[in-house]
Amino acid sequence: MVSCCLICSSKAVLTKDVANAAVMMIGTITSFLRGIRDVPADPPIIDDEDLLERVARGVASFLAGHTETLAFATDLQKYQFNGYGCLCLRCGAQFDQAACLIPT
């Protein structure tokens, strides 16, 4: 089953669950990379201990940013989906998925 927009028939429809997953994935990766980037790169050769330290800092950064990412996901659902399950990326229409499923 593929969702399409009720207004413009576009298949560029984002569901609330997919949007939430994308926000969480981007937030997690961003926080992790921010954590490993903040470790000084001296010496330039990375040994096992340095690698583990970078991973630990990345995980700590993810945990620190997790609340911010959750708040962003909540705002996305509140303001972009406005209680509906689907958002058309072409025309901006909001609607529930059950009303727009088409067989493939």
Ligand SMILES: [Zn+2]
């Ligand atoms: Zn549309």
